[in-house]
Amino acid sequence: MILFPYFELAASLFTLLFAFIIFSRHYENRTARFFARFALLAFFASIIEYSARIAFTLELAGAINRVSASLWAFVFPAFAHFCLIFAKKNSFLKSKIALFVLYLPASVLSFLFLFTDLMYKRHDIYHFGIANQPAPFYWLFAINTFVYVLWGILVLLKKSKTSPQATVRSQALFIAVGSFFPAVIGIITDELLPLALGYRPFPPTCIFGIAVMNFVIFLAMRKYALFSISPALAADIIIETMPDALLVTDLEGRIILVNDEAHKFFHVPKEEIFGRHIDKLFEKKEEYIKLYEEVVVKNIEIERFSANLVDPLGEKIPALINANKMKDSLGSTLGVVYIIRDSL
Structure with missing residues (x-):
């Protein structure tokens, strides 16, 4: 054989x-x-x-x-x-x-x-x-x-x-x-x-x-x-393990991505934040408008923007916010990335 x-x-x-x-x-x-x-x-x-x-x-x-x-x-x-x-x-x-x-x-x-x-x-x-x-x-x-x-x-x-x-x-x-x-x-x-x-x-x-x-x-x-x-896996790991709350919105301000830390920061499950308009999380809407205009209209990368946020339960949270545009590979703006931490 x-x-x-x-x-x-x-x-x-x-x-x-x-x-x-x-x-x-x-x-x-x-x-x-x-x-x-x-x-x-x-x-x-x-x-x-x-x-x-x-x-x-x-x-x-x-x-x-x-x-x-x-x-x-x-x-x-x-x-x-x-x-x-x-x-x-x-x-x-x-x-x-x-x-x-x-x-x-x-x-x-x-x-x-x-x-x-x-x-x-x-x-x-x-x-x-x-x-x-x-x-x-x-x-x-x-x-x-x-x-x-x-x-x-x-x-x-x-x-x-x-x-x-x-x-x-x-x-x-x-x-x-x-x-x-x-x-x-x-x-x-x-x-x-x-x-x-x-x-x-x-x-x-x-x-x-x-x-x-x-x-x-x-x-x-x-x-x-x-x-x-892979780049996608690395991004997921970074997002879910970073110590700060991360929110990503589309250009209309609708929240389309929330990391695990965000639900701890806002004291509610991620599902209750996802899909909201982000201005609902600001105590003063004009603070959000100012932040949005500086990032999207003036194309400024914002660091340590001070604002009072409000969680869905109504509790006020003093916060420092970093914000920047999210772009695709061709340079088109897709939305805004917000990294938030408690200022206390």
């Missing part, structure tokens, strides 16, 4: 598992979402290659292998894409040529795998199962793999030296080193040696290499909290 294909099956499922874990736990993080897509693509390439390994006939193995190889052509450009997202190379990724640079060569290779006989000479039965024997044009695939893996690793290494955050530097270096070795082993054993020798001296390792790369991401996630703190 040949056990090697079943180890490939286990490694393929391992890759799928990490795609699921990363996406389900960190779907709000762009880098995590793209890594899950990369891992899912690698899983499909791996599981189809496993199917070719145990095919009933060489002809069937060849047909299945065309599909798996066409997917493998995209796996390593997707890895480079993941590295670019991780390193926040947004200027390049938003450019018109980004997708062409990343995926046009893979598209050409995929076409060659699917619709021509230029990439493989034949399929042979080895002690580990059925495998292909590359034709000379397979060098194109080897170059494609090498270039995109190298690109991704260099991007990560640069990030490991230039990022101002120590955690990000550690993450980038860990992923770069952890991805380098399985990728190099795979390029040598699966691509260069079969091309140079005319046969496969070693069983294919690409499925295991991809599984190892996924495992490296998992370790980075566990060891360095990769993906665990």
Whole structure:
């Protein structure tokens, strides 16, 4: 009984598992979402290659292998894409040529795998199962793999030296080193040696290499909290743990966000504050109008504005208020943020 294909099956499922874990736990993080897509693509390439390994006939193995190889052509450009997202190379990724640079060569290779006989000479039965024997044009695939893996690793290494955050530097270096070795082993054993020798001296390792790369991401996630703190999550944590009451209103003054400290400050549940017009919390409405005009109309960031507030139960609360505009990424004003503390 040949056990090697079943180890490939286990490694393929391992890759799928990490795609699921990363996406389900960190779907709000762009880098995590793209890594899950990369891992899912690698899983499909791996599981189809496993199917070719145990095919009933060489002809069937060849047909299945065309599909798996066409997917493998995209796996390593997707890895480079993941590295670019991780390193926040947004200027390049938003450019018109980004997708062409990343995926046009893979598209050409995929076409060659699917619709021509230029990439493989034949399929042979080895002690580990059925495998292909590359034709000379397979060098194109080897170059494609090498270039995109190298690109991704260099991007990560640069990030490991230039990022101002120590955690990000550690993450980038860990992923770069952890991805380098399985990728190099795979390029040598699966691509260069079969091309140079005319046969496969070693069983294919690409499925295991991809599984190892996924495992490296998992370790980075566990060891360095990769993906665990997104900007949205960090904002939520800061809002709910800050020692001052925080109110956010729309431009009409309607309260649209309240933190936990606010309900302590105003002595009522947050639900009784949410949706109110904020001027109802001021003892003198003219104080609110003055504050609003300075922030919204005059565009002044206010610090330590003194006013008497009134909670929904009617109790007066002397307060110091910091206030500023809340803007979107384009600079449009969405509302006003108020940070309030007792002045006593």
